Amino acid sequence: MANVGHVALLLSLGLAAYASVATFLGAKQKLPELWKSGRHASWAVLAMTSIAVVALGYALLSHDFSIRYVAEHSNRDMPLFYTLTALWGGQAGSLLFWAWLLSLFSAIVLWQHRNDYPELMPLVASTLMAVESFFLIVLNFEANPFQQLSFLPADGQGLNPLLQNPGMVMHPPTLYAGFVGFTVPFAFAIAALASGRVGAGWIRLTRRWTLIAWLFLSLGILLGANWAYNELGWGGYWAWDPVENASFMPWLTGTAFLHSVMIQEHRGMLKVWNFILILLTFTLALFGTFLTRSGVIDSVHAFATSNIGTYFLAFIALVLLGTLALLYERWDDLKSDNTLDSMVSRESAFLLNNIVFVGAAFAVFCGTVYPVVSELVTGSKIVVGPPFFNRVEGPIFLVMVILMGVAPLLPWRRASREHLMRNFLVPLILSLVAGLLLTLLGTREVWAVVAFSVTFFVALTILIEYYRGTRAQIKRSGDNPVRALYTLVQKNRRRYGGYVIHLGVVLMAVGIVGSTFYRVESEATLAQGESMSVGNYLLQFDQFASYPTQNMQVHAATVTIYENGRYLGQVVPEKNLYIASSQPMTEVAIRTTAKEDLYVILAGWSNKGNNVTLKVFINPLVVWLWIGGAILILGTLVALWPDPREERVLARIRSRELAWETVR
Amino acid sequence: MIFSIAIALLLASVAIGFVALPLVRREEISGENSLAAINPALEELLFDREVTYAAIKDLEFDHTMGKLSQEDYQRLDHQYRARAVNILKELEEVEHVPTDEELDQWIEEAVRMVESGHTAAQGSGRGGGKSARQATPPSKKRITSSAQCPECGRPYGAGDRFCSACGGTLLPLCSACGGTSEHNARYCTQCGTELTIA
Incomplete structure (x- = not known):
């Protein structure tokens, strides 16, 4: 199997390199057969990388420990599911997965547009295959998953137990799908610049791809946060860990891109800016893979340390310089069609949104690379902790949320005073009242009051938008409200899907603010039968058990919970020792309600389990973070769902172009 | 060893065959597959047209939602429609079959x-x-002054009331002295010549 893998990877590289060159020459020399041959080569790359993936999967399942990757990331005791998912559990495997995903996406794009946009598509293919070639070079020469050991180990080392969790199984592939997905709009951007068709065409063609990439990236980040919360056992979901930041930075710039393309579509402005945003997003996605895989910054995620870092940095530099050179070349074609009419308009709000998002990404970037820079300059690593990020990002996020409430209500071009009064007065007054109520009810933290009032304001404006839209639709068609609402969303998926996403973000903000400001933490060592009280809860330690399972030794404490004297039930926090890696793993016991999570960790035990140390957190409103996340994903699906009208528009443009060709 | 060489040869030959197929067959390339230059100006115009249509619809929607005053709506709607007309005219020109x-x-x-x-x-x-x-x-109206549209900055000539590019309302331009006057002025405020209205 190792041989098959080796061959498939080498052939993939050859084919991808050929495809990149052939499609480029096909476009330059106007040779359709060369373009077609390059397209075939791209599809062959998918076939070859698929063979490599299957070969590695087979090697894992058949426990072929002569292959180094298999020996290092699996063992005989691992359940079938985790054995298979070890495919992306290590560095070489996950890079193979990256390359495979990119070849899949490329094949789909090239199939979709095999007969369209003959000036753009060859260049798109060329860019995609150039990126693919880079990954295949790394795979063939630096991180080959089929590298063989000189001896045959009896058993493997097993997968890192932290990764043996359903959430963690899905986290890397979704994140990678997001990273890889942004390669598609990037490739279109490069093709647009190279061919000189710098209008809104490339943006329209990649709108859905951008959304798909954004969907996967959001989902990946959410799954990661959820995994950290449920598995890492420190009571939180986000620690500004470098690798978390690595996925968050492209998300921020990608979100800015999603918004700013709308201005270009509507008003023909910000053309250069959109190219820069997609460039930033793509390079940050590469940077994210680099951070995760190079081990340059110590973090819980940086499992791998190797010199692929050099490859990545060189490639990132190449991408940045190349794109900027192209931009410079096309500078004269990139002038705006319009100017900003007024500081109070949807365009200017979008503009501000962009500045805020990119600013947030920049701050995260600084905090993430600071340890490396400080180590380079002073020789000692200075880590920038969560307090820095919370301080810097907190206010930025507040501005983001405010903008989210204000911007959708502003009209394009210019907002009049009466308009502002009519649209904002009611929500503004109501949110002030809400803030006042919160204060009267005993909320003392100023920022919490501000944050809750703002989220309330935003939720209100979104609901008003829905209400007004539905009312207008009823007036227009005379439908009943439910049908009118359906038609409204159906006809404006992008807009109302966007509002659903905003609503999701508002709920997430509620969860984040609640759990950041009102977290309660307590720790106690209890003898059997003793209890501790945290907030309104009373926790009583009943018994301790220790027993082996297939691949670990389980240590579990049974704890009975009372709230205000009322019996609620039992929870069982565990601490398990994985036999193969002799690594301990915390299994947190979480009791979730709409109001708060009770988060119980078994921190330790002594005296044969007669005494246990429990660490308990009360995390208010956390569940809204996950609910909001689910709504965000739902809204993205609404915005993303194929719109027959959009297809028709593109088909119409295409047929007119063809008609023009034939009559000429 | 022989097995892996065989596999390598097999995979390689299948891949190379697949890739070389279009080069060898050189089938008749139909219009759909041709790489002949599609007029980029045409594509740009077609996309522009769709964008403008969408903008007009959006305006109407914003208006019904109460985000735009009647006056603003009419002015903007007028501008976008003028732009759409311009695009259609240009399209006609580009697509014109001689x-x-x-x-x-x-x-x-x-x-x-x-x-x-x-x-x-x-x-x-x-x-x-x-x-x-x-x-x-193409025969173009002679531009007699450096007066520019306040909306988009495009130069215009005497007698023009609306901008040909964006549909914005223009100040009357005097054909004699090249100066601009107030809206609705009948005589040039600078030299007294009667203003022509096209």
Whole structure:
């Protein structure tokens, strides 16, 4: 199997390199057969990388420990599911997965547009295959998953137990799908610049791809946060860990891109800016893979340390310089069609949104690379902790949320005073009242009051938008409200899907603010039968058990919970020792309600389990973070769902172009 | 060893065959597959048209939602519609199929230009008609002053009331002195000439 893998990877590289060159020459020399041959080569790359993936999967399942990757990331005791998912559990495997995903996406794009946009598509293919070639070079020469050991180990080392969790199984592939997905709009951007068709065409063609990439990236980040919360056992979901930041930075710039393309579509402005945003997003996605895989910054995620870092940095530099050179070349074609009419308009709000998002990404970037820079300059690593990020990002996020409430209500071009009064007065007054109520009810933290009032304001404006839209639709068609609402969303998926996403973000903000400001933490060592009280809860330690399972030794404490004297039930926090890696793993016991999570960790035990140390957190409103996340994903699906009208528009443009060709 | 060499050869030959197929077969490339240059200006215009249509719809929607005052709505709607008309006109121009007479005329003109020492009429076949057509500049209204549209900055001439690019309302321009006057003015506020209204 190792041989098959080796061959498939080498052939993939050859084919991808050929495809990149052939499609480029096909476009330059106007040779359709060369373009077609390059397209075939791209599809062959998918076939070859698929063979490599299957070969590695087979090697894992058949426990072929002569292959180094298999020996290092699996063992005989691992359940079938985790054995298979070890495919992306290590560095070489996950890079193979990256390359495979990119070849899949490329094949789909090239199939979709095999007969369209003959000036753009060859260049798109060329860019995609150039990126693919880079990954295949790394795979063939630096991180080959089929590298063989000189001896045959009896058993493997097993997968890192932290990764043996359903959430963690899905986290890397979704994140990678997001990273890889942004390669598609990037490739279109490069093709647009190279061919000189710098209008809104490339943006329209990649709108859905951008959304798909954004969907996967959001989902990946959410799954990661959820995994950290449920598995890492420190009571939180986000620690500004470098690798978390690595996925968050492209998300921020990608979100800015999603918004700013709308201005270009509507008003023909910000053309250069959109190219820069997609460039930033793509390079940050590469940077994210680099951070995760190079081990340059110590973090819980940086499992791998190797010199692929050099490859990545060189490639990132190449991408940045190349794109900027192209931009410079096309500078004269990139002038705006319009100017900003007024500081109070949807365009200017979008503009501000962009500045805020990119600013947030920049701050995260600084905090993430600071340890490396400080180590380079002073020789000692200075880590920038969560307090820095919370301080810097907190206010930025507040501005983001405010903008989210204000911007959708502003009209394009210019907002009049009466308009502002009519649209904002009611929500503004109501949110002030809400803030006042919160204060009267005993909320003392100023920022919490501000944050809750703002989220309330935003939720209100979104609901008003829905209400007004539905009312207008009823007036227009005379439908009943439910049908009118359906038609409204159906006809404006992008807009109302966007509002659903905003609503999701508002709920997430509620969860984040609640759990950041009102977290309660307590720790106690209890003898059997003793209890501790945290907030309104009373926790009583009943018994301790220790027993082996297939691949670990389980240590579990049974704890009975009372709230205000009322019996609620039992929870069982565990601490398990994985036999193969002799690594301990915390299994947190979480009791979730709409109001708060009770988060119980078994921190330790002594005296044969007669005494246990429990660490308990009360995390208010956390569940809204996950609910909001689910709504965000739902809204993205609404915005993303194929719109027959959009297809028709593109088909119409295409047929007119063809008609023009034939009559000429 | 032999097994892996066989696999390598097999995979390689299948892949190479698949890739070389279009080069060897050289099938008749239909219009759909051709790499012949599609007029980028045409594509840009078609996309622009869709964007403008969408903007007009959006305006109407914003208006019904109460985000735009009646006055603003009418002004903006007017502007976008004017832009749409302009795009349609330009589309017509780009997509225009020349008649035989027109072609004859262009050829004559191109020949004249070549004879008089210009080399503009080079090119052959499909490109010929187009470059010949470029030899005849479209007749444009003479611009008499440096007055610019307050909305988009495009220069305009005396007698223009609305901008040809964006549909914005223009200040009346005097044909005698080139100065601009107030809206609704009948005589130039700078030289007293009666203002023409086209």
